[in-house]
Amino acid sequence: MTAATAPNAQQRLDRLPIGRFHIVTLVAVSFAYFFEFADINTFAVTAPRLLKLWGVTVDQVAYVTSTSFVGMFLGSIIAGALADRVGRKPALTATVLFFGVFSLASVFSWDVVSLGVFRFLTSAGLSAMTVVAVIYVSELFPAARRGKYQAYAIAIGICGTPATSLIASFVVPLSDWSWRLVYLWGALGLFFVFFLRRLKESPRWLENRGEHERADAVLREIEESVAAEKGPLPEPAPALVAPDTTEASAAWWRVLLRRRVLLPTLLLCVLWVTQTIGFFGYSSWAPTLLAKQGFSVENSIFYVALTTIGAPLGCLLAAAVTDRFERKWCLVVFGAVIGVCGLFYGLTFDPVLIVVFGFLVNLVERGYTALAYAYSPELFDTRTRSLGTGISYGVGRLSNAAGPLIIAALYTGSGYQAVFVFIAATWVVGAVVVALFGPRTKLRTPAVAPPNPVGA
Incomplete structure (x- = not known):
């Protein structure tokens, strides 16, 4: 054909x-x-x-x-x-x-x-x-x-x-x-x-x-x-190129080892690992750590509850920008903003500022996740999309089996603020990796042509 x-x-x-x-x-x-x-x-x-x-x-x-x-x-x-x-x-x-x-x-x-x-x-x-x-x-x-x-x-x-x-x-x-x-x-x-x-x-x-x-x-x-x-x-x-069906019978691990699949999968593993540790670091630990710093349990839960109002608004923010600008750069900007706001969240003990920066973290993080959901499958063609997306998303979720242990050790060894420095750093690392190696995907049609090389 x-x-x-x-x-x-x-x-x-x-x-x-x-x-x-x-x-x-x-x-x-x-x-x-x-x-x-x-x-x-x-x-x-x-x-x-x-x-x-x-x-x-x-x-x-x-x-x-x-x-x-x-x-x-x-x-x-x-x-x-x-x-x-x-x-x-x-x-x-x-x-x-x-x-x-x-x-x-x-x-x-x-x-x-x-x-x-x-x-x-x-x-x-x-x-x-x-x-x-x-x-x-x-x-x-x-x-x-x-x-x-x-x-x-x-x-x-x-x-x-x-x-x-x-x-x-x-x-x-x-x-x-x-x-x-x-x-x-x-x-x-x-x-x-x-x-x-x-x-x-x-x-x-x-x-x-x-x-x-x-x-x-x-x-x-x-x-x-x-x-x-x-x-x-x-x-x-x-159509520019006929869809390639020759890989349909190849073993999944052989497909994964091909450069055009392996490199974006590794990139997305970094993206989802940093997102998972960063997100669950804030959402799971914030009430506990605030209580440890002298805030009452009721107040710490109330403050965190107020910050979650930003979550659905963040998805709407992502909807407004995701198809207007290059998704790669949206992820970079959102990741960097989360890191900065999260750092300020950990450095302040003023209730108003805790709510403000926590709100911003939730808003931009949920926007980041929505962008990542759209970006991930775009790095692969139809044959390899579920393989690359599934492995990278799974590795990200698996990383949170270790994330709580790292955060607990940091808190015990270095204190409250060290935890938020670590979480902010994970977001910055993710943003830097996407900036350096993330392909551009705006209006890409990967069913017709293979993705650009990682780093394009």
Whole structure:
């Protein structure tokens, strides 16, 4: 098949205006994100109750938390293989149902070991879903708008975190068993099944598999739906290179070792490791460290709660800039700003300044994450996208098994401010690495041409 006659899903998708099909896809992915963010903190908000009911120790809480991040790592790796093997839509469905089922199983936990096993499996599903979702949005939305809609999905989804905290604050104190309702809340992601009839398989995945007739059929359905709503569609840009299907049967580790896959994967590993340690360093430790510095527990929790208001606003900020400017440089600027604001957050003991700088950290960090979700899959072509995205995201989550140990050692050995210097430094390192080695991706169509070399 020649380049002139090759079907080209990306060119056909890129020239579409945003229509009802895109909005339904956005709502479905946002729903999945909402319950991913809702479920990720269920153990954190129920653990204090279990300390009394089950006699759970702090060490056991740390064990469950650490193993959850190991689960996230494994889930990310498996998600990449699953999305390549069975398709983006089935993989997204399977991962949402997986975390929903095991969140439901957590309702019936009988001790900390059983709960730890269920949370390990739930966390694997949560991370797997995220990997597939960012790939799914990247492949179905037009290149000129996919960053914006990725950010919109995160902005909606992140509201699941305060929703879980609010629900937990009401239901956990009700009785000795009511903490279980928090896990039932997390299991509501199972209702994702009601979106399935409206979702489409990624034509780019089908095309990469050599299933050109199926890809064309899906594209025609999408085009007819958008044309009926928006009017006649412009002609797609011509394909420059026929999609390469020769790697479809190659072993994943052989594909990973190829320079055009290995280098961006290593780059993204640095990005996600610094993001994970930096984000969880602030969110997990800030209330504890403030309390250690003499603030009351109530005040420290209240101050941190005020700062989280910036989180959804940060996603909207990312939506405003992500498709207007080069994503690489947006990540660099956002990372540097987080480092500076985080450093000031740790150096001040004035309540007003703590809230102000904490608010800025949350705002810019959530914007950074939304940008990173859009940027990561753009560094790979269709064949290698789930592999590179899954491994790098998984390594980032795995790093947080060590992050708390480093922070605890720093606090014990050097004090409160050393912790925030370390966290700020991780953000700066991430920003510098992206600045030096990150490829430019604005309006890239990686299904048609390989990515620019790292460092371009």
